[in-house]
Amino acid sequence: MDQNKIDGLDSIFYPKSVAVTGVTQTPGTVPYDIFYNILASGYKGVLYPVAPGKKSISAVKAYRYVSDIEADVDLAVIVFPAMVVEKALEMCGKKGVKAAIIISAGFREVGPEGIKREQRIKDICAEYNISLIGPNCLGVINTDPTSMLNASFARKMPSEDRIAFLSQSGALCTAVLDYARGKNIGFSKFVSFGNMAGVTEIDLLHYLHQDEKTDVILLYLEELRDGRGLMEAAKKITRGENAKPILAIKSGRTPQGADAASSHTGSLAGEDSICDAVFREAGIIRVNTLDAMFNAAILLAYQPMPAGNRVAIVTNAGGPGVMATDAAVSWNLDIARFEPKTTAKLQESLPAVANIKNPVDVIGDARSDRYEAALDAVIKDANVDQTLVILTPQSMTDIQEIARGIVKVQEKSNKPMACSFMGASDVQVGVDILERAHIPHYILPELACKAMANVQRICKWRQTDLTDFAPLPVDKAAAQAIIKDLPKGYLREDQALDVLKAYGLPVPEHKLCKNADEAVAFAEKIGYPAVLRVISPQIVHKFDVKGVALGLKNAEQLKKAYEDMVAHIGNVLPEAEITGMLVRGMIPAGHEVILGAKRDPVFGPTLMFGLGGLFVEVFKDVTFALAPIDEGAASRMVREIKAVSILQGARGTKAADMAGIEECLRRLGQMVSDLDRISELDINPLLVGPAEQGSAVADVRIRLDG
Amino acid sequence: MDKSEIQERVIKVVCQVLNTDKDMVEPSSNFVFDLGAESTQSVQLVAAFEEEFGIEMEGEAALSVQTVGEAADFVAKYVK
Numbered sequence: 164m165d166q167n168k169i170d171g172l173d174s175i176f177y178p179k180s181v182a183v184t185g186v187t188q189t190p191g192t193v194p195y196d197i198f199y200n201i202l203a204s205g206y207k208g209v210l211y212p213v214a215p216g217k218k219s220i221s222a223v224k225a226y227r228y229v230s231d232i233e234a235d236v237d238l239a240v241i242v243f244p245a246m247v248v249e250k251a252l253e254m255c256g257k258k259g260v261k262a263a264i265i266i267s268a269g270f271r272e273v274g275p276e277g278i279k280r281e282q283r284i285k286d287i288c289a290e291y292n293i294s295l296i297g298p299n300c301l302g303v304i305n306t307d308p309t310s311m312l313n314a315s316f317a318r319k320m321p322s323e324d325r326i327a328f329l330s331q332s333g334a335l336c337t338a339v340l341d342y343a344r345g346k347n348i349g350f351s352k353f354v355s356f357g358n359m360a361g362v363t364e365i366d367l368l369h370y371l372h373q374d375e376k377t378d379v380i381l382l383y384l385e386e387l388r389d390g391r392g393l394m395e396a397a398k399k400i401t402r403g404e405n406a407k408p409i410l411a412i413k414s415g416r417t418p419q420g421a422d423a424a425s426s427h428t429g430s431l432a433g434e435d436s437i438c439d440a441v442f443r444e445a446g447i448i449r450v451n452t453l454d455a456m457f458n459a460a461i462l463l464a465y466q467p468m469p470a471g472n473r474v475a476i477v478t479n480a481g482g483p484g485v486m487a488t489d490a491a492v493s494w495n496l497d498i499a500r501f502e503p504k505t506t507a508k509l510q511e512s513l514p515a516v517a518n519i520k521n522p523v524d525v526i527g528d529a530r531s532d533r534y535e536a537a538l539d540a541v542i543k544d545a546n547v548d549q550t551l552v553i554l555t556p557q558s559m560t561d562i563q564e565i566a567r568g569i570v571k572v573q574e575k576s577n578k579p580m581a582c583s584f585m586g587a588s589d590v591q592v593g594v595d596i597l598e599r600a601h602i603p604h605y606i607l608p609e610l611a612c613k614a615m616a617n618v619q620r621i622c623k624w625r626q627t628d629l630t631d632f633a634p635l636p637v638d639k640a641a642a643q644a645i646i647k648d649l650p651k652g653y654l655r656e657d658q659a660l661d662v663l664k665a666y667g668l669p670v671p672e673h674k675l676c677k678n679a680d681e682a683v684a685f686a687e688k689i690g691y692p693a694v695l696r697v698i699s700p701q702i703v704h705k706f707d708v709k710g711v712a713l714g715l716k717n718a719e720q721l722k723k724a725y726e727d728m729v730a731h732i733g734n735v736l737p738e739a740e741i742t743g744m745l746v747r748g749m750i751p752a753g754h755e756v757i758l759g760a761k762r763d764p765v766f767g768p769t770l771m772f773g774l775g776g777l778f779v780e781v782f783k784d785v786t787f788a789l790a791p792i793d794e795g796a797a798s799r800m801v802r803e804i805k806a807v808s809i810l811q812g813a814r815g816t817k818a819a820d821m822a823g824i825e826e827c828l829r830r831l832g833q834m835v836s837d838l839d840r841i842s843e844l845d846i847n848p849l850l851v852g853p854a855e856q857g858s859a860v861a862d863v864r865i866r867l868d869g
Numbered sequence: 870m871d872k873s874e875i876q877e878r879v880i881k882v883v884c885q886v887l888n889t890d891k892d893m894v895e896p897s898s899n900f901v902f903d904l905g906a907e908s909t910q911s912v913q914l915v916a917a918f919e920e921e922f923g924i925e926m927e928g929e930a931a932l933s934v935q936t937v938g939e940a941a942d943f944v945a946k947y948v949k
């Protein structure tokens with residue numbers, strides 16, 4: 164991130180002076196409330212209301228224009244109606260204001276006029292080097308005691324905390340602030356970035372990466388404008404020495420967009436599926452609800468990172484203990500097996516009827532001493548990476564004391580802990596104690612397990628080896644020469660195979676033959692059995708018109724098949740113009756997988772991989788990545804599908820050539836990145852045998868743009 | 870009624886409704902940016918112009934007027 168951007172964002176979060184331009188005297192209106200919130204939040208700088216026609220606002224001297232303020236102004240918060248925002252911003256630019264937050268709506272979101280207005284705003288910012296948040300946003304909050312800025316129309320200033328929240332939706336922000344306050348969660352920085360006419364979510368992520376007050380970043384997005392930029396930024400932020408987790412909700416799924424596409428890849432590669440891939444390859448943990456987001460966030464912000472995925476459960480209720488165990492296992496957490504010394508300690512300190520195995524059941528009548536003893540034992544166990552404490556409120560359960568005991572044990576530990584005091588009313592006194600001590604509490608143990616599982620995803624991501632994309636040797640010029648003068652539309656099968664061949668994909672020897680004699684001559688050359696496939700611009704689905712003949716063992720069979728095919732097609736589809744027949748050898752049987760590519764308007768070239776043939780339609784077991792991909796990404800793609808165990812050799816079958824598939828994906832990724840006329844591509848199926856047999860392209864469709 | 874009289878009376882109304890000194894108001898003054906009119910005052914201004922000149926203006930078009938000069942021109946369309 165360049166220094167100019169950092170300075171601009173410093174002026175937004177840590178301004179020495181703020182002018183609110185367009186303030187009114189009417190409480191309950193956005194222009195007044197923003198001014199009042201800055202005043203009341205304990206802002207550490209100097210505040211100027213710019214309110215034409217008013218002498219003062221809330222006893223603070225008002226200015227007619229921002230240019231009337233004698234001193235320098237770092238940040239302008241513009242609350243004027245959209246129609247005069249340009250005038251206000253231009254005046255700020257002339258005054259030398261470094262940054263602006265435009266709260267006002269009425270820009271890109273309202274249609275063509277608004278788009279033009281927003282462009283003029285961008286132009287002014289560029290001319291005067293103004294760092295801009297908004298327009299159409301709730302504002303910005305910084306709880307850092309050195310700033311204490313609530314430049315928003317949220318009702319209350321949140322408490323200081325280690326979590327930053329970035330949102331494209333303004334209205335959601337107020338709900339999030341209220342939700343978080345209800346759970347004793349605060350924020351380090353809180354930004355509603357609205358239309359992103361200036362500062363983008365990527366700029367903010369970079370800034371928060373360096374922000375000493377932020378440990379966890381939460382992001383709410385409705386659209387991805389620069390998926391690749393986000394991926395590159397997040398990769399840097401979520402890994403390395405100063406790694407910070409990013410949890411994101413991406414709403415606005417658009418299946419309609421996917422429906423419009425024609426190929427398998429096109430119909431499956433909707434924006435949302437690709438977004439999943441972008442987030443996965445960037446280390447962003449995608450969640451679908453605010454609950455899931457905050458459940459993981461508090462564990463990340465308040466507790467140390469676990470060394471592994473082994474969890475110990477301590478409970479006073481057998482049923483919830485089992486439910487938690489089920490949930491933990493289903494989310495890929497391991498139930499820790501205690502060391503013998505832990506078991507001995509538990510045996511010593513718990514009643515004979517207690518369950519001293521994991522989940523440890525301290526029994527319904529347990530009081531704080533029993534909880535503390537059990538927790539102290541399991542937390543010190545070398546096989547335990549994290550602990551979940553469950554409580555149900557019986558008549559003798561000393562809820563507050565137990566909560567205090569948990570806090571005491573946790574203070575001495577460097578392993579993460581989560582609690583679930585099940586219920587709502589009686590347990591609240593204990594929950595308050597836990598939350599004040601920053602021990603994450605969940606209303607249900609299953610939610611705690613899900614949060615722990617999301618933390619595990621982050622641990623796993625940090626341990627993943629990332630490699631740089633290294634181009635493979637290919638004949639790009641040959642592929643370009645094939646497609647150079649071709650019109651928009653689908654490539655002929657032989658041409659499509661030749662393009663793949665130029666990029667080193669395993670294509671069987673083939674030839675487009677114009678007559679039966681030529682077909683026989685070629686088959687003699689490559690050897691029998693041979694395959695015959697009709698080539699015609701009017702025939703898309705060859706099998707529907709009996710346009711494929713397999714396993715032709717000799718010249719006689721081949722010749723007959725050729726003539727029969729021409730005759731049959733002449734009868735069933737007389738308008739079909741037969742260009743010729745593609746002759747190739749038989750491909751040995753193998754696993755059918757699909758490799759696809761699509762040029763996405765937002766993300767550019769994307770890749771798809773999944774179980775192929777008929778399965779692709781039925782199971783839709785596919786995964787995506789942005790092209791090109793490196794070795795690691797190819798490996799992750801192949802292992803991402805549910806059916807990977809089939810490829811790995813389920814039930815004693817021979818494993819498929821996984822390395823071969825990965826190489827095909829890398830070559831395909833390179834191809835669609837190089838050849839920007841390719842809009843969609845399906846290799847379906849790629850037949851994959853064991854390593855010694857390798858893979859072969861059985862069918863391919865490539866569509867070119869104009 | 871000539872244009873200068875209309876403008877004079879428009880400025881008088883603006884000063885009354887927005888509680889502003891006459892010397893702050895010029896034909897180029899923007900009701901919101903220069904004179905600090907709030908949304909409710911925009912409605913009050915339209916009503917006050919109608920009363921001052923005994924006219925009835927098209928509401929939405931009247932509210933889209935941004936400056937004092939534009940207001941005088943707009944009123945002039947309705948004044949005989």
